[in-house]
Amino acid sequence: MDGVTQTIPRTEIRTIRRALSHLRKDMITGAFAFRPVPPLAATHPLVRHMPRAVRPYAPWLPQAAIVACAFYLMAVAGETEGAALALLSGVPLLLALYRPIGAWWLSFAASLVWGLGGADMYGGSMWPWPTTLFASHIAVMVIVATQNRPRVAGRMLLLTAGFGFACELGINARPTNAFPMVVASCVIVGAVVARRSLRETKQQVAVQQSATYEERSRRTLLEERATIARELHDVVAHHMSVIAIQAEAAPYRVANPPEELATSFATIRENAVAALTELRRVLGVVRADDPDAYADADPEAPQPTLATLDTLFAGVRAAGLTVEHVITGAVRPLPSGVELSAYRIVQEGLSNALRHAPGSTARVEIAYVLGGLGLRIVNGPPTQPVRPSPGMGHGLLGMRERVAMLNGEMTAGTVEEDGGYEVAVFIPAAALPEAEASGSFGSSGPSGSSGSSGSEASGPAAPGLTKGPAPEGETMKP
Numbered sequence: 001m002d003g004v005t006q007t008i009p010r011t012e013i014r015t016i017r018r019a020l021s022h023l024r025k026d027m028i029t030g031a032f033a034f035r036p037v038p039p040l041a042a043t044h045p046l047v048r049h050m051p052r053a054v055r056p057y058a059p060w061l062p063q064a065a066i067v068a069c070a071f072y073l074m075a076v077a078g079e080t081e082g083a084a085l086a087l088l089s090g091v092p093l094l095l096a097l098y099r100p101i102g103a104w105w106l107s108f109a110a111s112l113v114w115g116l117g118g119a120d121m122y123g124g125s126m127w128p129w130p131t132t133l134f135a136s137h138i139a140v141m142v143i144v145a146t147q148n149r150p151r152v153a154g155r156m157l158l159l160t161a162g163f164g165f166a167c168e169l170g171i172n173a174r175p176t177n178a179f180p181m182v183v184a185s186c187v188i189v190g191a192v193v194a195r196r197s198l199r200e201t202k203q204q205v206a207v208q209q210s211a212t213y214e215e216r217s218r219r220t221l222l223e224e225r226a227t228i229a230r231e232l233h234d235v236v237a238h239h240m241s242v243i244a245i246q247a248e249a250a251p252y253r254v255a256n257p258p259e260e261l262a263t264s265f266a267t268i269r270e271n272a273v274a275a276l277t278e279l280r281r282v283l284g285v286v287r288a289d290d291p292d293a294y295a296d297a298d299p300e301a302p303q304p305t306l307a308t309l310d311t312l313f314a315g316v317r318a319a320g321l322t323v324e325h326v327i328t329g330a331v332r333p334l335p336s337g338v339e340l341s342a343y344r345i346v347q348e349g350l351s352n353a354l355r356h357a358p359g360s361t362a363r364v365e366i367a368y369v370l371g372g373l374g375l376r377i378v379n380g381p382p383t384q385p386v387r388p389s390p391g392m393g394h395g396l397l398g399m400r401e402r403v404a405m406l407n408g409e410m411t412a413g414t415v416e417e418d419g420g421y422e423v424a425v426f427i428p429a430a431a432l433p434e435a436e437a438s439g440s441f442g443s444s445g446p447s448g449s450s451g452s453s454g455s456e457a458s459g460p461a462a463p464g465l466t467k468g469p470a471p472e473g474e475t476m477k478p
Helices: 002-028 055-080 083-095 100-122 131-145 150-168 178-253 259-288 306-318 336-356 394-405 434-440 449-453
Strands: 322-328 361-369 372-379 409-414 421-428
Touching: 002 150, 055 083, 055 131, 083 100, 083 131, 100 131, 100 150, 131 150, 131 178, 150 178, 178 259, 178 336, 178 394, 306 322, 306 336, 306 361, 336 361, 336 372, 336 394, 336 421, 394 409, 394 421
Parallel strands: 322 361
Antiparallel strands: 361 372, 372 421, 409 421
């Protein structure tokens, strides 16, 4: 019991010492340091709504208001109580413009001086704070509260309340205005502190949301790059396999080939097989982060191309989105990577339309232009309620990543006429050699021929598949 009895006073003493240390740090150390009241920001609503002629001076309105209030209180105090009270009321308020905590100590000292003798000397009617000193003291506390931590405002209120209650309990029997001072200062200063804390909290939340959005965008971008790597594996692996097979078969197509030629073809095949092995190894690392990413997909299925868009359109129409499909220009074979990326861009554009514009009509335009491929996916405004989507805007990251990979260009934005949304893409692509083109079309026909047969708006463009380029004005510009 003796140990417990000795511990309690020590704990209380330690708490008191800590409180006094914080008080000295916040209210005494550097109390008269130069801390001017900052001007208003250029984006402040009060500044933005001012006339253009006075807008350069609008940021200094708080300082002008403080100076005007100080001189007004000094004028009122000079007429009612005398010059001494005028100085006690106005000087601390003017000093608060540059040294707010020091100004509060000066105002508190003025309250002590007036309360302990000045009121009797000058015949004051309110004690211990006359009207002008009452207003000045609260104004100084408001200025301090707007520039310092909430605990500084709490200590000012405690000291002010302590002095007021000391006057209330003193031997002097005259009535005091301590209770109105405590209530008014707590309400006004408390409101200022609460507003400042709310503003800082909103700023912190905005910073956190910005960091979260950036992290989410970065993660989405990495996931999209991993997806592109997985998809392009099949494309690259196909070409490397063709190289290896052709290099192995080439010496047998020539009678008595030179030894140097056979050695060169063997080296080519060995390098192609080694490249395939390394490619599969890298792909294994990419798949390790998300091994189930394509669990529902057929691993043996070929990568989609523009020739398989009809299947995509059928699924989108079944989901409730009306889709129009237009092909312009002469359909020609394109590199596998371009076909795959173009398909994914159309797929993502239609998914965005389903997600953010339910009930609207979408239009997909594919233009085979000189030097590349043009895509345009545009949808109208939603006609049904839009459900909240936490991933808004992240689908565009994947589109931009694919376009940038192919050295293309992309624009996306709102359509001013009807409030819909438009995505326009141009992907440069060279024509494939004849041998590769015939190999690509051997089983499925020309790319895009199936897409035009089932499209709602592809009738006018169908002749272009056999008669050459589309007439001038129909080719979509990227």
